[in-house]
Amino acid sequence: MGLLDKQFEKSNVLVTSLDSLLNWARLSSLYQMQFGLACCAIEMMAASASNFDMMRFGVIPRATPRQVDVMIVSGTVTLKMASRIKRLYDQMPEPRYVLSMGSCSNCGGPYWEHGYHVLKGVDRVIPVDVYIPGCPPRPEALIEGLMKLQEKVRNESMAKKHA
Amino acid sequence: MTFQEISESLQKKFGEAVLLVKADAAVDPFIVVAPQSICDIALFLRDDKAMQIDSLSCLSGVDRKGTLEVVYHLASMTLKHKLVLKVSVPTDRPEVPSIESVWKTANWHEREAYDLFGVMFTGHPDLRRILLPYDWEGYPLRKDYEVPEFYNGMRVPY
């Protein structure tokens, strides 16, 4: 911060487009919904704990869907859970993003064939922005997925309506 | 107590109700008993001084194509012996008395066996599905189960 302070010591005017300012603010504070589904949730926990420290990217877990920007679907979505996920998604304020973490929520994962109670991919109930492969994805992979999402946010425009 | 002693005293006490004693099974020996007397036998096993079987480790349903089995894995924590009991009922009338009143842990195990196999536990205080949604149809662990195409508008197969 020291350098930056010096930079702005005298004249603190910054010229940028409104879009990039807003996007910068949004992408650096992607609040995450604090809920885990299965094994992947443990890796998500590891990613937000000491060694990987996801909070440095502004990803702070919030327990209620009404305060979050991104939902990380971390694990197997079962048929019983699917309607709840849909409801949680509906409760999130726009603009909202979904990260699908792990093979299970991408496509059913190891349970794709005989899982009579497993939803084969969370994208059958809610739209997904970024898919992270792996069973479970390493925390690094989760962070990479997050950066992909940040990239997506960076290129959005508030003026144009996005899907 | 050894398996032989347990089976002998069960036979002495319950006679006809002990249908089969399989002591020469390849791995775990087991006893098959009549379904209608499982409750009495369980109570005896729990309260008898020589048995003191105080814990029900596991209760499983098994589909034997045509009959449904319920298998009880029992263990005594004080005397450290183990016992496997089985009852067998026809699939079209799968009624087994509940032993929830003897070992409380049977409550959820029985609900699970009902959920996945459709074994009806008579006398169970709260026989609902436990794992699957309450409006699910069929008993998925039966060998002839067919996965539904849709559940609540969601496609089930891949």
Add this chain to the structure above:
Amino acid sequence: MIETHHSQPATSRGTTLRTEEMIVNMGPQHPSTHGVLRLELVVDGEIVVDVIPHLGYLHRCFEKHAEQMSNYQQVVPYVDRMDYVSSMGNEFSYVVAAEKLLKIQVPERVEYIRVIMAELQRIASHQIAIGTYGIDIGAFTPFLLLFKDRERILDLFEEVCGARLLYNYFWIGGLSHDLPPGWVEKAKAFCEYLKPNIVELNGLLTYNKIFISRTANVGVLPKQVAINYACSGPMLRGSGVDWDLRRDDPYSVYHKIDWDVCVGRGEVGTVGDCWDRNIVRVHEMEQSLRIIEQALAQLPEGDVKAALPKRIMPVASEAYGRTEAPRGELGFYIISDGTGSPYRIKARGPSFVNLSVVTEISRGAMIADLVAILGSTDIVLGEVDR
């Protein structure tokens, strides 16, 4: 505190105050349910009158998958994913049951490595249990510290099998890989590293005043109830029952190692309260370190795979094998019909059984205490629902 409707006190204006019981839903998305559990609470003001758990939000059809596999080995990855916090513990239990069924003897070295892995896993699992319990109670720092140590264990695991969470390391009749060179020294160094950290944890959380007042005398599980509900693991030992399958139904090489069973003593409250369950976990971590150190010292040389035929064909039979997983008695009941693939596998998960007692011990507690009770049972939903 709101009165129940049995007693209807007259207000100052002479009318009676009527109160009602309310139904509150907790979960399936709730930070303190450790996954996707839904509790239906009947509350009278702040007092919990009844708790009705609804499970199955993570029912992944383990037993169906096990039946569909073409041999016994292929079940192991699915076993991993049951209790995903202690995969090694699950694998251990499954291979013990399967080897009992298939009548396989494994080399001594395999047994020792399995014990080392299972105990390391127990430490890692208890670290998650205690760390998240701290969060439930309102202490965030222990979580960060414990996860830092846990990463070290995961590094050790990663070195032997390449995976961080789900290992597929125990195979029937052996292990997937031998220990890499230098691993034993690293494990020894880790044991030395962890010891002071447990002491630190005790200062930070276990004997913390706030923590004690949140957990002591809360959710007391009496001995007889625990046994009747077939609770196991720290849940049972917290209630003062001296019972550990590693000692009382010995498997593998635990009988060659010197260690103690930890039980709850009601040090700061009543025997069987939430604090006791937590302290049992802390002590078990210390005991696990003891076991690991001895096992590392005794580790024999040799092969890590038993000589097995290509395709194992058991006779039609059945076996129930059980081990002491971090959460308690994990049993697998395997039935073979004489073909190469299992006819039926039933998993008896300790979390499933331990959860069923929650209703019993949380009647009459406050809603905030319910969080403490649920956290102290340390359930993993992957195993409750399978």
